[in-house]
Each structure stands twice: as structure tokens, then as C-alpha cells.
Amino acid sequence: MAESHPLLGMFLNAADGRFPPADGRVTVLPPLPGGLECSVAFTGHAVIATALSASDVQAQGPDGYGASMAPDFLRYLAGPEGWIDGVDVTLVARGTQAPRRLPERLDADDHPRVRRARALRTDVRVHGDERGLVALADGLAGRREISIELNHPGSGAAGLGRSLLRDALTLLPAGEPVFAAVAPGNARSLRAFLAAGYTPLGSEVVVRPSRP
Secondary structure (H helix, E strand, O other): OOOOOHHHHHHHHHHOOOOOOOOOOEEEEOOOHHHOEEEEEEOOEEEEEOOOOHHHHHHOOOOOOOHHHOHHHHHHHHOOOOEEOOOEEEEEEEOOOOOOOOOEOOOOOOOHHHHHHHHHOEEEEEEEEOOEEEEEEEOHHHOEEEEEEEOOOOHHHOOHHHHHHHHHHHHOOOOOEEEEEEOOOOHHHHHHHHHOOOEEEEEEEEEEOOOO
């Protein structure tokens, strides 16, 4: 079995309420598999996974109070031609292992949500029903992640997102943590995750660097 990335342990600790010290500092870790890197912000502490040296990263002035998410720092991290994803809120919930309420979907390979999941994650499995799709996958640092897409988002979809998210927790063993990354500007989605029992842990940005 491949050795897990140290960031995974930090996510799992945070899910259990054990956070890095809120000391304003930055922890620099090795890069993620698949050529990806990231900047993660917990309360008062930042974690950066990168192939760059810790001294070079620290020389750019990131800190645990927001500077690790600053646009100029993220561009430095990605390089002049690198790809930078949006800043997301990091959330966690736990599986309930009730009788599974969502069937597997084998007809959704061309769905944009599924294509995006497979571009960044591994072991992607898709479930869903008339409400929408749920993608479960191994994502950032190897953590288990979830994303959803409603079939008919809009004013008539009130409550569908949270019900789909709650049912998705039955796909996981009881107590197993599952993580989500939600854009803070997507207030409807963020409210659905919170209403379904997800707890905020911090924020994150994934980058695919391209350096000279």
C-alpha cells in the first residue's frame, strides 16, 4: 500500500476536532500525487503542499492569517502558466451506514460533474436518482470526497440538495469521514451542506503548477 500523504492525517485530525496550532505559521509539505499542489488554511495556521523548497515558500511571506490564500502567493505557487482552482470552503461529515438510499449510476460518464471529478480524483463512483447525481471519490491527499449536482436546480429545488446529501451518507460506513469543497459564493450549495450536517474545517485551493 502506498504511504499516505501527511496532509491526509491533518484533515482526519481536524475532522476529529484536533487542529494545527493557531500560531500564524505555515507548514510546508511535499507535493500531492498526480502533479497537484495546494494551499490549505485552518484557523490561524496554513498548510502548503508543494515541490518548492520550504525556504523559498516562506520567503514569499505566507502566513496562517490569510496570506497563504492571497492571489499573488497562489500565482507564485502555480508558476506563470499554472492552473489555479477557486478558493473553497472545506467541510466534513460522517457516514451513517443506514440502508443505502441511492443506486449506482453507470450512465453518467459524460456528465460535467463526473468528468471534473475524474480529472482531479481517483476511484470515482457515481450514485443518484431523480434529484441528481452524487460523486464519491478519493481526492485531495487521498481523503474521501463528495460532490453533488441537482438535475433541476432553482427555486423549485428547495430541500432537494440537503436530502440528497443526507442520503449520500448512507453510502459510507458509519463514522467514516467524507469531505467536501464548496465555493463560498455558492450560497445555496453551502447552505445545503450545512443543513445536511457538514461542519466547516477551513479553506483550500488546488493548483496544477507549471514552472520554468
